[in-house]
Amino acid sequence: MLEKLSKWKSSLSSQEIKDELDQANIPKHIAIIMDGNGRWAKNKGLPRIAGHREGMKVVNKVVQKANDLGVEVLTLYAFSTENWKRPKTEVDYLMKLPERFLNNELPKLMEENVKVRLMGSIEELPEHTKKAVLKAVRETENNTGLILNFALNYGSRFELMNAIKKIAKQVEMGTLTPEELNESILEKNMMTAELRDPDLLIRTSGEIRLSNFMLWQVAYSEFWFTDVLWPDFNEKHLTEAIAVYQKRARRYGGV
Ligand code: FPP
Numbered sequence: 001m002l003e004k005l006s007k008w009k010s011s012l013s014s015q016e017i018k019d020e021l022d023q024a025n026i027p028k029h030i031a032i033i034m035d036g037n038g039r040w041a042k043n044k045g046l047p048r049i050a051g052h053r054e055g056m057k058v059v060n061k062v063v064q065k066a067n068d069l070g071v072e073v074l075t076l077y078a079f080s081t082e083n084w085k086r087p088k089t090e091v092d093y094l095m096k097l098p099e100r101f102l103n104n105e106l107p108k109l110m111e112e113n114v115k116v117r118l119m120g121s122i123e124e125l126p127e128h129t130k131k132a133v134l135k136a137v138r139e140t141e142n143n144t145g146l147i148l149n150f151a152l153n154y155g156s157r158f159e160l161m162n163a164i165k166k167i168a169k170q171v172e173m174g175t176l177t178p179e180e181l182n183e184s185i186l187e188k189n190m191m192t193a194e195l196r197d198p199d200l201l202i203r204t205s206g207e208i209r210l211s212n213f214m215l216w217q218v219a220y221s222e223f224w225f226t227d228v229l230w231p232d233f234n235e236k237h238l239t240e241a242i243a244v245y246q247k248r249a250r251r252y253g254g255v
Contacts, residue, residue, distance in 0.1 A: 036205025
């Protein structure tokens with residue numbers, strides 16, 4: 001049924017799909033695992049980094065669209081704690097992308113009231129990457145529109161371990177007892193503190209897995225997977241994902 005809906009939606013234009021959307025039920029937080037850059041490049045006989053470059057252009061379009069639609073938070077998985085295992089040339093290139101993106105787009109992000117936020121071990125990033133992303137965070141900190149949350153050097157297990165260590169220290173210091181510990185305290189110690197959980201999780205490229213992404217936070221998110229490779233993803237796919245999301249009945253374990 002959902003597949004049918006998805007196929008039917010694919011035949012509609014972007015504007016038609018947007019018109020179909022229930023403006024009162026736009027997912028407030030969308031998280032995206034942007035996958036398939038390497039395969040996109042390979043299919044075209046290009047080096048993998050060409051796929052990442054094209055992927056960066058898509059980030060731009062998706063941010064605009066999410067902002068237009070009134071999404072409150074857009075989290076993008078740009079680099080995982082496991083991505084360091086890639087060849088150095090590829091890692092070096094990936095580390096240039098946030099900087100390149102922000103150098104080009106920061107004025108527009110300011111104009112559009114977008115607030116840049118980070119999630120991940122930023123300390124371990126190369127100095128030039130860290131400098132660019134922290135500058136964007138600083139310059140956009142008073143913006144009140146879409147929160148653009150870049151997951152950079154992010155891994156969910158690391159995040160959970162880190163939160164647990166912080167809490168263990170509080171218990172050790174006597175400022176918290178194990179009995180007082182609850183979900184809300186754990187959440188405050190995570191990298192998403194003050195962000196709502198994703199309503200919709202999108203993964204491109206046909207892979208059906210989470211890859212250490214927001215394991216705690218997606219407990220009740222709706223998932224939408226597509227075979228489309230990230231560099232081919234566009235505004236129409238985003239609106240299609242939202243249209244499918246709007247047909248889902250979210251019950252949170254109830255009836
Ligand atoms: C996964 O595709 C993608 C990444 C590890 C990098 C994602 C980065 C971007 C889309 C650009 C980031 C842009 C900004 C602004 C930070 P893959 O390389 O694993 O693809 P494959 O599975 O086909 O090999």
